[in-house]
Amino acid sequence: MAKYWRNRVELTVVMGVFAWFLKLRVVGIATVLLFLNIIYGKCYVLNQERKRERKRFEDVSSYMEQMLASFYRTPKILSALEDTKRIFEGDRERTSRAERSAKSGRILKRRNDGESAEMYPAIEAAIYQIRTGTEGGEIYRKALGEIEKSYGCRRLYRIHDFMIRVEKNGGDCRESLELLTEDGRLWNHQIQEMLKEKQQVAVKATLCVGMAFLICALAVAMLPEDFGVAGQRISQVVTTLVVICNLFFWYLGMKLLCGDILHSEEQEVSGHTWRQYEDVMQNRPVRGKKLAWIWAVVLGIFGGIMAVKQGIFPAATLFFLAWLQVLWPDFRRKNEEKKIRREVEKAFPDWLLGVALCLQTDNVQVSLAKASKEAPKIMERELARLQKNLQEDPVSIEPYLKFFASLKIPEITSAMRMLYGMETSGAGDLQRQLQDLAKKDLSMQSRAEKMRTEDMISGVGFLSLFPMLTGVVKLLTDLMLVILYLVSTLRIEG
Numbered sequence: 001m002a003k004y005w006r007n008r009v010e011l012t013v014v015m016g017v018f019a020w021f022l023k024l025r026v027v028g029i030a031t032v033l034l035f036l037n038i039i040y041g042k043c044y045v046l047n048q049e050r051k052r053e054r055k056r057f058e059d060v061s062s063y064m065e066q067m068l069a070s071f072y073r074t075p076k077i078l079s080a081l082e083d084t085k086r087i088f089e090g091d092r093e094r095t096s097r098a099e100r101s102a103k104s105g106r107i108l109k110r111r112n113d114g115e116s117a118e119m120y121p122a123i124e125a126a127i128y129q130i131r132t133g134t135e136g137g138e139i140y141r142k143a144l145g146e147i148e149k150s151y152g153c154r155r156l157y158r159i160h161d162f163m164i165r166v167e168k169n170g171g172d173c174r175e176s177l178e179l180l181t182e183d184g185r186l187w188n189h190q191i192q193e194m195l196k197e198k199q200q201v202a203v204k205a206t207l208c209v210g211m212a213f214l215i216c217a218l219a220v221a222m223l224p225e226d227f228g229v230a231g232q233r234i235s236q237v238v239t240t241l242v243v244i245c246n247l248f249f250w251y252l253g254m255k256l257l258c259g260d261i262l263h264s265e266e267q268e269v270s271g272h273t274w275r276q277y278e279d280v281m282q283n284r285p286v287r288g289k290k291l292a293w294i295w296a297v298v299l300g301i302f303g304g305i306m307a308v309k310q311g312i313f314p315a316a317t318l319f320f321l322a323w324l325q326v327l328w329p330d331f332r333r334k335n336e337e338k339k340i341r342r343e344v345e346k347a348f349p350d351w352l353l354g355v356a357l358c359l360q361t362d363n364v365q366v367s368l369a370k371a372s373k374e375a376p377k378i379m380e381r382e383l384a385r386l387q388k389n390l391q392e393d394p395v396s397i398e399p400y401l402k403f404f405a406s407l408k409i410p411e412i413t414s415a416m417r418m419l420y421g422m423e424t425s426g427a428g429d430l431q432r433q434l435q436d437l438a439k440k441d442l443s444m445q446s447r448a449e450k451m452r453t454e455d456m457i458s459g460v461g462f463l464s465l466f467p468m469l470t471g472v473v474k475l476l477t478d479l480m481l482v483i484l485y486l487v488s489t490l491r492i493e494g
Helices: 002-021 025-073 077-088 091-103 121-132 136-151 155-169 176-222 234-257 271-281 287-309 311-359 364-372 377-392 408-424 432-463 466-493
Strands: none
Touching: 002 025, 002 176, 025 077, 025 121, 025 136, 025 155, 025 234, 025 408, 077 121, 077 136, 077 155, 091 287, 121 136, 121 287, 136 155, 136 234, 136 377, 176 234, 176 311, 176 432, 176 466, 234 432, 271 311, 271 377, 287 311, 311 364, 311 377, 311 408, 311 432, 364 377, 364 408
């Protein structure tokens, strides 16, 4: 905590000197420093959350990697847990420190009580449940639930479900474990790349704020003292607001970058998104098109009147607005299609991996049904339609080709053709087909993770432009005050 307060005091002094250089008065300096200290406290919390989420991701990644390796060698959950526990021996001391911090009230806010646990005690609790439990077939589900409660994410659930199924039913699981291991390796790599890109975006955002402050400083330094511009009330207010806005934009960017790594791929689907989904999937008429045409006609009429009475330029403006009104509904529908297509492209590989795992023991249609139970939300309705179509026509390729056909995603069409081929070819060439399906899924997983990263940092990249705009506002304000000063001086001399 000593370092925290030292950094806070140093930053306050630096910002105070900078505010003084900008020729802010006492009220302006006090306002800036008060806002700075509020932002600093929030940024400290964000930094602690970021470190904690990074540690949780590293724990889950190491846990899944070791569990899969141990289970590959000896397909027993208890044995795999005991092997994995050894790589988290260092968590004992960290857990005791976390407990002491909790008693002193310094633990960060979290989503639920279980998420503060370290991996080592979670694994210990799972091992204890298996050794002492009496729930029969549900003992593994309850035991692994201790870990899921603390570190739950979709991939962890899938690995646990697969291990429980193998523990109960037995069988050769090596190819499935290799697929899960490769999927975990790919996920780890993509998350590391995402964290690097986040860091780069954070540096760019900080540089933009620094450039905005530099513009403000240059604007003040270039003004002659005898003009008295910096001391005027409007200049004081604008300068204070510019500094506060830059600090706020920087904080907002850091907050957007500080997301939940483990749950980054799990998004709830809002009612508005479902309406867009149904409009796109069922190819419904574009909403608001009639109203847009009415407004376009009204604007066209006014444009004609303006052309006769006021001239071509006002009329051209109204005609342009009428043209935009006509195009807007179709433009909005294209954006909706792009959004839904992107969401499906991110969700489909996760579901396809579940299908590939089920195919190790079941046929295609049973695997589709099983994997659909844990499918991402955005796919639920189309999967229900697929199941209905398969019940009505179980031998035709049509149900497979109709799956998200309206979105026209070649990767999905190709994967569904492969599934239909596996359904009709029998078990003779199943292993090679499974390998091809696994390769295709991993390729799609890589693309989906890249899209998630792009979605996460896109807003921050746009937000980093705002500090530069505030610097321009400061320059324009000072320029306006200089012009007013010169005009008033010329009038007095005249």
